[in-house]
Amino acid sequence: MQNNLSVVVLDKNQNSREIIKSYLEEIDLVGDIKLYDDYTQGFEAVKEGNCIVIMDISSGGDDVNQIAGSIKLYTSKLVITSVDCSTNTIINALRMGAKEFLPKPILKSDLERVIAMLYAIDGEEDSSQSKIITVYSNKGGIGKTTIAVNLAVELAKVTKDKVALIDLNLQLGDISTFLNLNPTFDVNYVIRRLINKDEKELIQAFEKYKTTSLYVLSDPSYIEQSESITPQQITMLFEALKKMFPYIIIDMSSNIDGNSLKILDCSDWILFTTIVNIPAIRNAQRCLNLFRSRRYPADKVKIVINRYMDNEEIKIEDIENTLSQKVYWKIPNNYFTIMEAINKGISISEVNANSNIANNFRDFASKVSDDIIEQAVIKYRA
Ligand SMILES: Nc1ncnc2c1ncn2[C@@H]1O[C@H](COP(=O)(O)OP(=O)(O)OP(=O)(O)O)[C@@H](O)[C@H]1O
Ligand SMILES: [Mg+2]
Incomplete structure (x- = not known):
């Protein structure tokens, strides 16, 4: 040797x-x-x-x-x-x-x-330590893209590790708009052309976000390209990503179809996002039942409440009782800062690093990375 x-x-x-x-x-x-x-x-x-x-x-x-x-x-x-x-x-x-x-x-x-x-593992990430974190809600317009984008930016800043942000909202993705990127390549190109190439070639298909360690892969440029992407190809994409990035953040559509189920099944964590109102929580309940029927491990699905306000009539305990699960994280309502970020195509912390919502996303990223590290520590304590 x-x-x-x-x-x-x-x-x-x-x-x-x-x-x-x-x-x-x-x-x-x-x-x-x-x-x-x-x-x-x-x-x-x-x-x-x-x-x-x-x-x-x-x-x-x-x-x-x-x-x-x-x-x-x-x-x-x-x-x-x-x-x-x-x-x-x-x-x-x-x-x-x-x-x-x-x-x-x-x-x-x-x-x-x-x-x-x-x-x-020379030259490759140890894929067993890599985590796929999917932001999901079975209701549209709840804040999935806002959360995926800003969590990914802050995770890259907090950990300084390579973070991938993948737009798997295959027909209506808008991550590139949220971050004002003009990508040359997209998910469709990577799946068809690059999936079996080595890391150096594959990473060139990603757009690096400014000077951060965040790498973005956008949704297909043409809707018809998204139709031919199969669940098998999604599995292959995830396997390739896991060899390259310790953190992979996925944004996706609210639909439940073959591709969505494959994404959800293959995720290590699902940040299941809802807001505090009765129809949203009823929907959440139905979706959590679906996850239970698919036998997801107890700590895979984490409930995130978006647009939270302290004076809500419905209390967090009521939501936890209805959903039979603790709330993992709450994100405050701050429409103006978020809209400014979206309109300027930058992250929330770049609009106002001292706003309640920028602080919240920084703390959220720290908690996610700490919890992942704690899971890894269990291995040493076993
Ligand atoms: N914490 C928040 N406070 C105030 N407004 C918010 C918050 N989070 C998201 N929004 C607003 O909600 C709207 C929808 O957000 P976003 O596009 O992230 O949702 P989505 O779940 O990705 O939607 P879609 O299902 O269409 O992909 C945006 O206009 C955004 O400004
Ligand atoms: Mg979205």
């Missing part, structure tokens, strides 16, 4: 650096090994190219946190180690973008396993 992996070790403890080095030297896949106790110097080595980084955060400190947060911009192959194995530390490590957390003292067998895993 080729020994071509280069590994950068950042660890302030000399003994620990030497032990990791001795373990790495016995792994055939590993070629170049660089050791640093100075994290700023080590970071310069990380910037040089595609390497595996093993970084100890036991000492804490702002420099450690800041450098760990920036490493994921240069490599996705980050392993974090610490003598402290508390849930908080593991959450912190995953939030910094670690693919794996290894408790100290490191076991040789653990290090071998992790290096083999990182070698296997």
Whole structure:
């Protein structure tokens, strides 16, 4: 086997650096090994190219946190180690973008396993950690696109990870209008021409939103193109996306048909959106029954209340009782800020970063990413 992996070790403890080095030297896949106790110097080595980084955060400190947060911009192959194995530390490590957390003292067998895993996913996202989050409502005009767009923008800002925003409202999509994009390619082109190509070619079909890490794929330019897209092709699209993006946000139509059911079935999370009025909640009840009949896991469907006002006659507890489920998130009513964002083709936070609704979307994105990280932590605690 080729020994071509280069590994950068950042660890302030000399003994620990030497032990990791001795373990790495016995792994055939590993070629170049660089050791640093100075994290700023080590970071310069990380910037040089595609390497595996093993970084100890036991000492804490702002420099450690800041450098760990920036490493994921240069490599996705980050392993974090610490003598402290508390849930908080593991959450912190995953939030910094670690693919794996290894408790100290490191076991040789653990290090071998992790290096083999990182070698296997070389150049690709680990699709098992990627999440497809679909914003859905079985009623039109409820705010699906507003939520999908602004959640995706804020998720990209909060996590600095690659976020995909896909317009699967195949006939009436309007994400490109919401973000004032003029896309060259669309979902139809990707499905027909690029699905089996490698990541570098595929990602060029996406429009990057300004300087963020958000990548947008628009709905087909012609309605008739959307008619020939099949549920099988949607599955293939999702498989390809999962290899490229840790977060995939889907906007779709309210219809229930073969393609919609495929999208909903394949999603990891459904942000099921409703507003506080009796007809909307009745509709929501019917749809949640459909989800139950399809045996979706309990934590897959999350209820989001849009256009919420504190003085509503119908209380959140009434909605929770009717729907037999807790509300996951509430988004305030703020028509003017949202309309300004839509009319200017920018995100809500760019209209007014201090508005109640911009703050709400920032907190919403943090909660979504924290909850996903917590799900991943369960694996370490199992
Ligand atoms: N939190 C909110 N406060 C005030 N107005 C809102 C809010 N969310 C959405 N709206 C308004 O509701 C309208 C419909 O929003 P949007 O287009 O996002 O809905 P949709 O569910 O995607 O609709 P469709 O079913 O047509 O795709 C927009 O004009 C938007 O300004
Ligand atoms: Mg819409």
